Amino acid sequence: MDPITLRETTFRDGDENVDLSHVVTPLPKDPTPKDFTVLLVYPNHMMVNLLPTNIGILTSSLRQNGFTVELFDTTFYRTAERAPDEIRVENLQLRKFRLEDFGVSYKANHYLADFRKKVEECRPDLIGYSVVEDTWLQAVAMMETVSDLKVPTIVGGVFPTLAPQVVAENPDVDMLCVGEGEHALVNLCYRMWRREDYANVQNLWVKRGTDIVKNRIGAPISLDDVPFSDWTLFEKERFYRPMQGKIFRMVPIETDRGCPYTCRFCEAPSLVGLYREETGYHYFRRKSWALVEEEIRAYIDRYGAEYIYFNAETFLAMSNKEFDQFIAMYAKFRLPFWMQTRIETLTEDRVRRLEEVNCNRISIGLEHGNEAFRKKIVGKGFSNKAIVDVFQMLDRYSIPISINNIVGFPGETRGLIFDTIELNRELGSDSVNAFYFMPYRGTAMRGECEENGYITDESQTKGVMSGPIMRMPQLDNDELMGLVRTFSLYVKFPKEEWPEVRIAERFDEEGNRKFAELSKRYHERFFDHDFKATKKACFTTSIYRAPRRETEDILPA
Ligand code: B12
Numbered sequence: 001m002d003p004i005t006l007r008e009t010t011f012r013d014g015d016e017n018v019d020l021s022h023v024v025t026p027l028p029k030d031p032t033p034k035d036f037t038v039l040l041v042y043p044n045h046m047m048v049n050l051l052p053t054n055i056g057i058l059t060s061s062l063r064q065n066g067f068t069v070e071l072f073d074t075t076f077y078r079t080a081e082r083a084p085d086e087i088r089v090e091n092l093q094l095r096k097f098r099l100e101d102f103g104v105s106y107k108a109n110h111y112l113a114d115f116r117k118k119v120e121e122c123r124p125d126l127i128g129y130s131v132v133e134d135t136w137l138q139a140v141a142m143m144e145t146v147s148d149l150k151v152p153t154i155v156g157g158v159f160p161t162l163a164p165q166v167v168a169e170n171p172d173v174d175m176l177c178v179g180e181g182e183h184a185l186v187n188l189c190y191r192m193w194r195r196e197d198y199a200n201v202q203n204l205w206v207k208r209g210t211d212i213v214k215n216r217i218g219a220p221i222s223l224d225d226v227p228f229s230d231w232t233l234f235e236k237e238r239f240y241r242p243m244q245g246k247i248f249r250m251v252p253i254e255t256d257r258g259c260p261y262t263c264r265f266c267e268a269p270s271l272v273g274l275y276r277e278e279t280g281y282h283y284f285r286r287k288s289w290a291l292v293e294e295e296i297r298a299y300i301d302r303y304g305a306e307y308i309y310f311n312a313e314t315f316l317a318m319s320n321k322e323f324d325q326f327i328a329m330y331a332k333f334r335l336p337f338w339m340q341t342r343i344e345t346l347t348e349d350r351v352r353r354l355e356e357v358n359c360n361r362i363s364i365g366l367e368h369g370n371e372a373f374r375k376k377i378v379g380k381g382f383s384n385k386a387i388v389d390v391f392q393m394l395d396r397y398s399i400p401i402s403i404n405n406i407v408g409f410p411g412e413t414r415g416l417i418f419d420t421i422e423l424n425r426e427l428g429s430d431s432v433n434a435f436y437f438m439p440y441r442g443t444a445m446r447g448e449c450e451e452n453g454y455i456t457d458e459s460q461t462k463g464v465m466s467g468p469i470m471r472m473p474q475l476d477n478d479e480l481m482g483l484v485r486t487f488s489l490y491v492k493f494p495k496e497e498w499p500e501v502r503i504a505e506r507f508d509e510e511g512n513r514k515f516a517e518l519s520k521r522y523h524e525r526f527f528d529h530d531f532k533a534t535k536k537a538c539f540t541t542s543i544y545r546a547p548r549r550e551t552e553d554i555l556p557a
C-alpha cells in the first residue's frame with residue numbers, strides 16, 4: 001500500500017483530484033515597467049543562511065509585473081549575541097564549520113542604521129516584511145526605525161497568517177497578508193500604482209482609520225502557477241550553507257506547500273484548517289515534477305546550484321506513483337540533496353532509490369521518545385516499534401540521518417526527556433538535535449500552554465535554540481537547558497559515563513569545566529571523522545539495544 005494512505009492526515013475524499021489551476025486565475029504577467037518600488041524586508045536570525053523561498057517567489061511575482069523590487073536582508077548583521085548554528089555547534093548538535101572561508105562575514109554597521117539608510121535611498125512606495133513569530137520583534141524594531149518616513153507598510157508570512165490580531169495591533173502596520181502572498185501582493189501593488197482603493201484585496205487586512213477591513217482568503221494558488229524564485233537581490237554569500245562540515249552552494253526548491261499531518265505543536269494543521277474553513281480547499285498541494293525539473297535546471301544555470309534543499313515540510317508525503325516520477329526526474333541531476341520527512345513515508349524501496357539518486361541527508365522529526373506522550377500530546381501517532389524498524393532498515397544504507405527532537409513540551413518531565421534520549425540511543429544516527437519547544441501562536445498547543453499558566457497570551461517566542469520561554473512547575477528551566485546542552489552526550493556516550501554528563505548539565509564552574517572536557521571527547525569520538533567512511537565504526541548503536549522501559553510520567557487522558 002502507498003505510505004501516504006497509511007496514516008492519519010487532513011486529506012479528505014476528492015482533495016487529490018482538485019486542479020487548482022481551474023480554480024484560481026493565473027498570476028498576472030505584464031513586465032511593462034511601472035513606476036512603483038517595493039522594498040521587501042527579510043528579518044532573520046543571524047547567519048541562518050538558506051535563501052527564503054517566499055522572498056524569491058514574491059520578487060519574481062512583482063518583477064513579472066514590471067514593479068521595481070529592492071531587498072533588505074538582516075542575515076549578516078549582528079542582531080543577537082550568538083547565531084543559532086553557533087549554539088548548535090556548542091551543544092554538539094552540529095559539526096564545526098567556517099562560513100568565513102567563503103567570504104561570509106558579519107556586517108560592521110547596526111542593522112537598524114543601515115535599514116533606515118536603505119529606505120531613505122530607495123524611497124519605496126511600499127515596504128513588505130516577511131515575518132515568522134521568532135523574527136516579529138526584529139520587524140517591529142525596523143518598522144519603528146522608519147516610522148516617521150510614512151511609507152505604507154505590509155507584513156506577510158506565517159506569523160501574520162496565524163496571529164493577525166497581534167500584528168494588526170502594531171501602530172506601524174498598515175496592512176497584513178493572511179495566507180499566501182503571490183496574488184495579494186501583486187494585486188495590492190497594481191491598485192496602489194493606479195491610485196485605486198485597495199481596501200478589498202483578497203487575503204489582506206487593511207487598516208482604515210480605527211477600523212480594519214478583514215478580507216477573506218482566496219483559494220490556494222496552483223504551485224504550477226508560482227514563478228521560479230528570483231534570488232538576484234541576495235548577496236552571493238547567501239547561497240552558502242554547511243552540510244556535514246562542508247559548505248555548498250545550496251538552493252531551495254519548493255516541491256509542495258503545506259503538510260497533511262496533524263502534529264499539535266506545528267503550524268501546518270492550522271494552515272490546513274484556516275484554508276479549509278475559508279476556501280473549502282486543502283492547503284497541501286504539489287508542484288508537477290516536470291516543472292520541478294525545469295526549475296532545477298534554471299537554478300543550476302543561473303546560480304550554479306550544487307546542492308538542492310527540498311523546501312517541503314514532509315518531502316515524501318507522496319504516493320508511490322509520485323515517488324517513481326520524482327526518482328525518474330531526479331536521476332537526470334543526481335545533485336546531492338537534503339529533505340525532511342516522516343517515519344511512515346520511508347520504505348526500504350524508497351530509501352534504496354533515494355540513495356541511488358544521491359540523497360545526502362534525511363532529517364526526521366521524531367520529537368519525542370515516549371510513545372503515549374508522542375501520540376497524545378505531540379500528535380504523532382507512530383509506534384516506537386515502527387521507528388526502530390525504520391532505523392534498522394536505514395542502517396543498511398549510507399544516507400546520513402538527522403533526528404529532530406523537541407524538549408520542554410507542556411507537562412514534560414525529566415523522566416520523559418530521558419525516554420527521548422533512550423530512544424535516540426537505540427536508533428543511533430549521525431546527527432541528533434534537541435530543540436526547545438516553542439508555543440507558536442495558532443498551533444493547537446499554544447492555547448493549552450496559556451490555560452495551564454506556562455505562558456501568558458503575550459508571551460513571544462524567540463527561537464528553538466535560544467532557550468525556553470515557558471515556566472512549568474514540574475521542570476525547572478535551568479534543568480531543561482542543562483539537558484539540551486548535554487543531550488548529545490547522553491545519547492552517544494555509554495551509560496558508565498553518564499555520572500560525568502550529569503555534572504556537565506550544571507551551569508556552574510565545575511559543570512562548565514566538565515562540559516568542555518566531555519565536548520572534546522565527543523568531538524574526538526564522533527565529529528573528527530568522515531561520516532560515510534566511519535559510520536559503522538562510530539555510530540553503531542547495537543550496544544544500546546537492551547530492553548528499554550518508558551517512564552509513566554505521562555498523565556492519563
Ligand atoms: C523552509 C523553512 C525555513 C527555511 C527558509 C525560511 C523562510 N522564511 O523561507 C530556513 C531553514 C532558513 C528556516 C529558518 C527558520 N524557520 Co522555518 N520554515 C520553513 C518551512 C518548512 C517552509 C517555509 C516556506 O518556504 N514555505 C513556502 C513559502 C512560499 O510560504 P511562506 O513562507 O508562508 O510565504 C507565503 C506567505 O506566507 C506570504 N508571505 C510571506 N512573506 C510575505 C511578505 C509579504 C510582504 C507578503 C505580502 C506576503 C508574504 O506569501 C508567501 C507566498 O505565498 C516553514 C513551514 C511553513 N509552512 O511555513 C518553517 C517555519 C516558517 N519556520 C519556522 C521557524 C521557527 C524558523 C526559524 C526561526 C528557525 C530558527 N531558529 O532558525 C528560522 C527563521 C528564519 C526566517 N527569518 O524566516 C516556523 C515558524 C513558526 C511561526 N509560527 O512563526 C515554521 C512555520 C516551522 C514550524 N513548523 O514551526 N525555515
Ligand code: SF4
Pocket residue numbers: 259260261262263266267268269313314342365
Ligand atoms: S511537524 Fe512536520 S509532519 Fe507534523 S504537521 Fe508539522 S510539518 Fe507536518
